[in-house]
Amino acid sequence: MTPQDLTAPHAVPQRPYSTTPARLYAAAHGGPEGRDAYPPDLELVDGLARLGLDPALIAHHSRDFHRRAVTHTAHALGISQFVDIGCGLPAQSRPNTHTTVAAAHASWRVLHVDNDPVVRAHADALLRTSTPGATTVLEADLRDPDIILDRAREVLDFGEPVAVMLLGVLHYLTDADRPHNIVRHLVDALPPGSCLLLSHTTRDYAPRAIQRADELLARAGIQAQARSREAVTRFFDGLTPDGPGLVPVHQWRPDDPASAALPASRIHTYGGIGTKPSPALPATRRSGGSGPGAGGRGGSV
Template identity: 40%
Template sequence: MASEITGDSPNQDKLLRINTYLPHPARVYDAWLGGKDNYAADREAAQAGLQAFPSTVKSVQANRAFLARAVEYLVAEAGIRQFLDIGTGLPSANNTHEVAQSIAPESRIVYVDNDPIVLAHAQALLTSSNPGVTDYIDADLRDPDLILREASRTLDFTRPVAVMLIAVLHFIPDDADPYAITDTLMKAVPPGSHLVVSHTAKDIFPEEMAVFERTMNENSTEKVTLRDREQVSGFFRGLDMLEPGVVKVSQWRPRSETEASAPAVLWGGMAGKPA
């Protein structure tokens, strides 16, 4: 059962958007991670996904580990101190601000999501270390101009920004031109900025993932469009790709053989914006 949300938060009216009888990707993802902020419909959809691809939970965990490693690199090695994390999802372990501010407390993070459950839990994402800052924007990736406008209240777009698109672009169909959306975001940030993407693959375990895609689209309010490695690589056009390129998220600079061998079905990569 989902945890109860109480209080007179200004976000309370957004809870009216929640339909607990229909599964939502953020809550299905939460169910896979063993969270409590999900409902019966979400758990049923999560179980259907597991039946289609039994290693889904391990793949989701590998994606979270990829996020943590990417943020660690960006802060410790690339010197990034600003993050625009779009498609945040429900608070979990190793959120972007937790990883970034554990290394550089002054890091500034803006989270973006359009799910009312995530919005209701935004306070958990806004816990920040001094002198760091976190903010939350209720917006859809399909409206990058709004995101950039709102994010400019917290982020300085004259200084490098890491744009994090972790397991979110597969919710943007081809007819919504996800590549144009990514281009808009990266045109708005200065040289030295970075783009991080993870995206569910259709060419890793292709037969199982075809069933997974069909199953999830039959059991979720948000439809998914799986893409192959070449298509995911297209999101980095015009940028300088970092080694090891676009790989399974478990194989992007893993810390151990255990991380490297996780059965991930997401492509992941990072690239920098050249001068």
């Protein structure tokens, strides 16, 4: 196992001006990150704003949830191995996943995954110059989870808990992509004690505006499907909710009361963490008995 998987700089696609989720997010965030956006990305952000949405506010609170969720998982839950799927362009003004994890652990590993070649090129350049730790970059698509899992098994220790991050990525999969099956496949492969960190756009607060936003993205070549809280909750099936469970991202373990007081109808995004429990032991083993029915409670925990 090598500490880094940094190959030759990856080729930038032949059509760099087609809008991608990574550059759309950079355009919405603005500031230093906005330098990576092109005019079509900025025009699409303006179109979303004309629908009554606030792309900059949504991007800000989504990124802040990223920071708090990774910090909590690394520090409070003690996990030092992360798979950041749909990682997007490296942040310029805020901590990236690997820098947050490195601040919590002397020994750590992060696998960054994105299907955008531009993200790969930027990440390779950044990590080659500024990251001394065990960081790997993989160009792959969430729709091919086995490719991600195969690489994760090569660079991470699956004998220890792993945190899988799906922040702001699942709403780019439609129901035809069977996203719940993909997430279940990823989680099933993880060792006990592992975590799922997830955020997802919702249509609960402004269904018509969000539907029109999905249609606008589709015309720009980006498929998207916002989901209800019930549909997002299903991604955590079989997992134990951490802390507040699935809530609007700005209300998940907030460190800024003023931000937490914002109406959820301005953020349109849910977030949460779920932990994979250890498999239940048979009643006979838990009780130390040797025959049927030992333990006296029919296998209840």
